[in-house]
Amino acid sequence: MSTKATVEKLVSLCKRRGLVFQSSEIYGGIAGFWDYGPLGVELKNNIKQAWWRAVVQERDDVVGQDAAIVMNPTVWRASGHLDTFADPMVDCKECKKRFRADELVGAAPASAHGHEAAAKVTRCPECGGELTEPRMFNLMFKTYVGPVEDDASVAYLRPETAQGIFVNFANVLTATRRKLPLGIAQIGKAFRNEITPGNFIFRDREFDQMEIEYFVKPGTDEQWHQHWVEERYNWYLRLGMQKENVRVRQLDRDELAHYAKDTYEVEYLFPMGWSELEGIANRTDFDLRRHAEFSGRDLEYFDEETGEHIVPFVIEPSAGVDRLFMAFLIDAYDEEEVRGETRVILRLHKDLAPIKVAVLPLSRQEKLVPPAREVWAIVRKHWMSQYDDAQSIGRRYRRQDEVGTPLCVTIDFDTLEDQAVTIRERDSMEQVRVPIAGLVAALRERLEE
């Protein structure tokens, strides 16, 4: 973690610069829900794109899909969510605060819900009041499909994207005529009625997940598990996360979800301590067996090499976009002294930066407007860019540094004579002069290679 980043500074920067807003803020907000502003949506899309590129586009063994959020409710019976996707909840009888009992005892939250409080805490950590007995609370949001609100129309907002992949396993296998190992990747919304949302966008009630279910032959599962742990860890480093802030931790036996044979977490050193970014679980054949049983459908795979029907094992790398968003911001946040002033910089990887190029005329002088607009028109076709002519050039550089824009292009009075502009680099603040005719090539060299 950057020692300079605090959650308070981040929340303030995110609001001020249009990265993240509290949902329905003008009505006092709603706990656990957040809105992403003009720059936030760019960063979020860039994270998703970088993931999709690495796990789908650049591989020959993973395909994508996009399943519906609301599914047949039997899915949640088969997956175990209706019975076990619950956390123990306690209330303070005095101050009425609500807590997750397993968090009060300091137990590391297991990689799946369904864990009882390990030991009993009877006093409120805030006011010392008496706590209620723990009650199990199911985290799925319930709704009704169609006009009648009865038991037959109950449905749920998915608490994970994974099940949408398991139920489509046979469809995808047939449609793509693939052999194992085969991965199916998906990015989408998930909903959990968390008892204690918090730490900004770390724990939300609505969030985006990026999940892969990687189907393998039993017996090869451990080797593929290692493969994915390495792949995923390296992905974070490739996107610029500082090595000392990211680690892989193998979960202890007693932390494992009931279906998991083994699980690793990629963790980040957040201001509140090491916390999970992504879980990478060996889910065995649990899900496909359960769905075969509950649906009555054949979800086996015919192995041509051995002539056997098998139920594949599954390796599942599962990451939350919002948590990654927060981690990338914290990691990139920096402050430095420049000529007696504090410069705030987001040292975001260029692939993640919301704005790649800012086009800045030196002043609002009339003569500079046509060439500056012309340059912006050229740049816009290639990259997400911004035109800014308000205030001094120094202030505008700082504004771009603060949101991580890797390159600024400045149009000045010499441009009128020499048809050249200045490229200024965010981290080094170095400036080079390039002809407008070669600008796209010069920017491409810096942004794409």
Ligand code: ATP
């Ligand atoms: P935690 O222990 O933190 O509650 P989890 O182990 O239940 O998380 P998983 O079910 O493994 O989480 O979900 C996979 C990923 O989805 C997590 O690594 C995290 O990045 C993300 N995620 C899970 N719950 C939330 C949430 N409430 N808000 C934001 N992201 C979440």
